[in-house]
Amino acid sequence: MATLTLPPAVGAVLRNFYTCEFTTVNRQGQPMTWPSVPYLDAAEGHIVCAVSIAFPVKAFNARRHPQVSLLYSDPTGSGLDHPPAVLVQGDAAVAEVLDYTPDIIGLFKTVSKRQPDSRRFTNNRVVRNLFLWYLFQRISLTVTPRRILVWPEGDFAAMPQVIELAHVG
């Protein structure tokens, strides 16, 4: 898989924003957008998110309609000053999390760092077993970006800059 080469400001957003707004399209053609914690695996050229098996609709949508998007528009907690807003459009591959590959471990680590309170759940054997269906029985959505739209300083009043990733890197 190709390395993802991004403008520095865009790379910073994809690495540091706590959440993105992840959109899938359901059977009726209705977009559904929910916040999600993304992990950028730049070396492998993709972004990974995951959902609980208890709430798999996002994964089912993406399996049926792989075209998805991730908007990075809320910089809370990122530490970035006047970051751009970034929309990633790409194709999602969906799989149950049964192997603990570096990108899945990276996602777990990202959640643990950004949400320190979550460690109370993962480190406590009793709570961990009660919430197995939420913490560990998960389905991954691995997104290979095709196009990136950038609004400098998050200014949606302007038209975005468009980066076609087929021409990058």
Place this chain on the structure above:
Amino acid sequence: MWDRRLAERARSYPTGVLSWVEPSGDPVSVRVAVELDEPRERVLFPALPPIARGRTGLACLLFHMHDEQLEGLRQVVLKGELVADGASIALEVTGFVTANGRAGTDEMPHAGAPLHMLAFYRLGRRKAKEYLAKRGEPWPPIPFEEIGRAVAEAPD
């Protein structure tokens, strides 16, 4: 269907994320300021981003927030259709969706609210059982120690 309690919660957000689907099949999202028009069950956009102008068809509007510890999570989605509304467009709302196991609130469950957490636990466990029943075989054992070690050793 309009939900007055969730509409009131939606009003507390400074902006929302509007999404639609391009003819190519690619979803697009932008952050927008909104005005809720309750009598007409529509959401108006006083300063629609240029990329969204003239868009019509199925759409949704997400409101969400979190703090700097990724706590205080709130989220609600308004489903609907973008329709012409005078010189602009509006979201004609067909439904409100939360993902928290309770009606009437956008607050996500938290250990600090045990009753809410219990409702979420019961919902999640029931849904997970349904998934596993369709899957047809149990989920394999999870190597917690191995995962813990790998997470600790993974680069920041």
